Amino acid sequence: MSYAFSIEPILDNWEIFAQGAAMTLLLTALGAVTGVAAGILGAVSRAWRLPVLSPFYAVYVECVRNTPFLVQLYFIFFGLPSLGVKLSGWEASFLAMALNLGAYSTEIIRAGVMAVPRGQIEAAESLAMDRWQIFRFVILRPALKTVWPALCSQIIIVMLGSSVCSQVAAQELTYAANLIQSRTFRAFEIYFFSTLLYLGLAILVRRFLKAFGRRIIDGRTA
Amino acid sequence: MPLVLAEGIQKNFGSLEVLKGVDLRVEEGEVVAIIGRSGSGKSTLLRIINGLETFDAGILSIDGERRTGLEKDLRPLRLKVGMVFQQFNLFPHLTAGENVMLAPREVKKLSQRAVRELAEETLSKVGLADKFKAYPDQLSGGQQQRVAIARALAMRPKALLCDEITSALDPELVGEVLDVVQRLAAEGMTLIMVTHEMRFARNVGNKLIFMHQGKVHEEGDPRELFAHPKTPELASFTSAIQ
Amino acid sequence: MISFSLWDIVRHLCVGAAWTAGLSLVAFALGGAAGLGVLFARISPRRRLSAPAKAYIEFFQDTPLLMQLFLIFFGFGLLGLDISPLLTAAIGLTLFTSAYLAEIWRGCVEAIPKGQWEASDCLAMSSLQRMRFVILPQALRTAIPPTVGFSVQVVKGTAVTSIIGFMEITKTGSMIANATFKPLLVYALAAVFYFIICFPLSALARRVERRLHAACAR
Numbered sequence: 270m271s272y273a274f275s276i277e278p279i280l281d282n283w284e285i286f287a288q289g290a291a292m293t294l295l296l297t298a299l300g301a302v303t304g305v306a307a308g309i310l311g312a313v314s315r316a317w318r319l320p321v322l323s324p325f326y327a328v329y330v331e332c333v334r335n336t337p338f339l340v341q342l343y344f345i346f347f348g349l350p351s352l353g354v355k356l357s358g359w360e361a362s363f364l365a366m367a368l369n370l371g372a373y374s375t376e377i378i379r380a381g382v383m384a385v386p387r388g389q390i391e392a393a394e395s396l397a398m399d400r401w402q403i404f405r406f407v408i409l410r411p412a413l414k415t416v417w418p419a420l421c422s423q424i425i426i427v428m429l430g431s432s433v434c435s436q437v438a439a440q441e442l443t444y445a446a447n448l449i450q451s452r453t454f455r456a457f458e459i460y461f462f463s464t465l466l467y468l469g470l471a472i473l474v475r476r477f478l479k480a481f482g483r484r485i486i487d488g489r490t491a
Numbered sequence: 492m493p494l495v496l497a498e499g500i501q502k503n504f505g506s507l508e509v510l511k512g513v514d515l516r517v518e519e520g521e522v523v524a525i526i527g528r529s530g531s532g533k534s535t536l537l538r539i540i541n542g543l544e545t546f547d548a549g550i551l552s553i554d555g556e557r558r559t560g561l562e563k564d565l566r567p568l569r570l571k572v573g574m575v576f577q578q579f580n581l582f583p584h585l586t587a588g589e590n591v592m593l594a595p596r597e598v599k600k601l602s603q604r605a606v607r608e609l610a611e612e613t614l615s616k617v618g619l620a621d622k623f624k625a626y627p628d629q630l631s632g633g634q635q636q637r638v639a640i641a642r643a644l645a646m647r648p649k650a651l652l653c654d655e656i657t658s659a660l661d662p663e664l665v666g667e668v669l670d671v672v673q674r675l676a677a678e679g680m681t682l683i684m685v686t687h688e689m690r691f692a693r694n695v696g697n698k699l700i701f702m703h704q705g706k707v708h709e710e711g712d713p714r715e716l717f718a719h720p721k722t723p724e725l726a727s728f729t730s731a732i733q
Numbered sequence: 734m735i736s737f738s739l740w741d742i743v744r745h746l747c748v749g750a751a752w753t754a755g756l757s758l759v760a761f762a763l764g765g766a767a768g769l770g771v772l773f774a775r776i777s778p779r780r781r782l783s784a785p786a787k788a789y790i791e792f793f794q795d796t797p798l799l800m801q802l803f804l805i806f807f808g809f810g811l812l813g814l815d816i817s818p819l820l821t822a823a824i825g826l827t828l829f830t831s832a833y834l835a836e837i838w839r840g841c842v843e844a845i846p847k848g849q850w851e852a853s854d855c856l857a858m859s860s861l862q863r864m865r866f867v868i869l870p871q872a873l874r875t876a877i878p879p880t881v882g883f884s885v886q887v888v889k890g891t892a893v894t895s896i897i898g899f900m901e902i903t904k905t906g907s908m909i910a911n912a913t914f915k916p917l918l919v920y921a922l923a924a925v926f927y928f929i930i931c932f933p934l935s936a937l938a939r940r941v942e943r944r945l946h947a948a949c950a951r
Contacts, residue, residue, distance in 0.1 A: 396643070410584045
């Protein structure tokens with residue numbers, strides 16, 4: 270075998286890699302914030318059986334959780350234009366990621382809401398707080414704290430899943446890798462390096478989320 | 492006009508009759524101790540007064556306002572009646588001070604400065620002025636329960652309901668909580684407490700209620716009742732406890 | 734342009750669905766077997782075994798499935814071996830599945846109370862006997878719901894193999910969508926096919942989970 274692992278195609282194209290990685294992070298950040306927000310709303314709707322919202326979320330969660338992300342993405346990017354909704358690869362990817370995470374985080378956060386002890390809620394009721402005040406000040410933070418590890422894992426899964434967004438021309442990391450590959454024909458090196466980049470991103474994002482959880486969700490100064 | 496007036500309160504859980512027509516009359520400034528075996532309905536009665544449970548029949552009025560037991564919005568009632576729980580139920584993600592400040596700020600919409608002063612005042616009343624920034628899991632059970640009392644007091648209730656507030660405490664921590672309650676009683680706070688502390692019920696209470704099988708079995712002056720129980724049930728209950 | 738009736742679309746998707754189901758079954762069966770091996774290595778007290786197993790699991794959990802497939806496809810190419818999309822997909826999904834299942838099962842094994850391990854030690858059991866007679870029988874019960882739940886992820890994971898050209902539901906759908914100019918209908922139908930496969934599995938996972946909870950509460 271005369272094959273030699275060559276590092277030039279990586280070094281020569283580091284800027285494209287960096288841009289791709291940055292886009293992946295940006296997509297993940299936007300998707301995570303929107304998705305978790307949707308999940309919080311979904312968790313309340315389901316836990317309190319709010320009219321309209323609760324059945325809506327039930328159907329939405331089942332549809333998303335039982336179909337592949339890639340098909341959801343294709344449906345949004347290729348399908349929706351027939352209904353007059355034309356989204357760029359970027360917008361479609363963001364929407365698909367947020368919708369996907371929204372469904373999973375609904376279920377995750379709901380479990381956290383249900384795990385808040387009944388006595389906490391009764392104590393808040395006896396202080397004359399209303400439902401929304403109780404949710405905002407008494408339930409939400411402990412619930413998020415309980416399920417934060419699960420939520421972090423799900424955000425990482427969504428980030429890694431976003432590598433298929435290259436298929437709708439969202440210029441994230443895999444798109445960058447495909448681009449460089451088509452110019453250099455050094456497929457293995459390029460994808461090997463991209464894989465390591467994803468690994469690094471996953472470790473980085475997990476660390477960040479863990480610290481974020483400690484600071485913001487736990488919120489302890491003492 | 493009594494602060495709390497209950498007549499013929501009935502409560503069923505499914506086919507189980509927990510309260511079979513309870514009458515209760517609590518005047519302002521009175522300290523009422525409710526005793527009885529577990530399952531006699533005493534905690535349920537307390538929870539009904541605060542609207543944590545509905546009731547199936549009877550008349551209940553708090554501070555002159557008649558309650559149907561079916562109200563959607565119980566907040567006006569809860570502004571008048573505070574509650575302290577057996578399990579403290581402090582909010583674990585908030586400091587002692589924040590636990591006390593939360594409801595006055597969000598419910599009563601008091602200013603940040605006002606709630607701050609209120610929290611400092613009520614926490615020092617329960618002897619925990621220095622624990623303002625401590626989280627519940629950094630406090631002993633007795634301290635947590637005193638914070639819970641401060642939290643209820645900060646809403647300036649007309650009456651305070653105490654549901655076995657020393658039952659979850661280690662024996663050596665019971666005293667500090669009862670001292671706080673005794674001081675409140677001395678200041679004229681209306682107290683309705685379900686308790687197992689017989690000595691406390693006798694020395695601090697000015698009315699004793701003995702519940703038995705979902706009814707008020709005996710009531711009257713605590714010292715008198717403890718010394719001369721009129722019914723064999725109370726006699727056997729007090730001798731079993733002491 | 735060929736004209737496709739609704740029936741034609743469904744017919745083609747059915748063929749794709751058979752490939753999706755077949756690939757899922759293979760990946761789940763082989764991945765389960767391999768996952769058991771990874772599990773034993775992972776929970777071994779010997780670091781020589783547990784450290785590589787840990788790295789293996791983290792690699793597959795912290796990198797995209799698509800990249801894993803690319804690496805297999807082009808890696809074999811480097812060795813001068815031409816590898817079909819089907820074989821790439823089967824190997825990739827098997828490895829992916831083995832890593833996830835090993836991690837899921839590790840959680841179940843480690844949830845067995847410490848006293849059980851100590852008690853079997855005190856009975857002078859070997860570590861293999863302890864596993865076989867004490868730990869695994871208990872862990873198996875708690876492992877069933879998340880394992881069934883993960884099978885849904887495997888089925889959904891097969892969609893990614895469409896990108897390397899494996900003709901399962903999604904790839905079939907893409908080709909029909911391009912030929913018919915009816916992407917909305919075709920991708921909606923593709924989603925329905927996945928839903929038909931995945932929903933029963935999700936429902937089953939929920940049911941065994943509930944039953945397990947009921948059994949524990951007793």
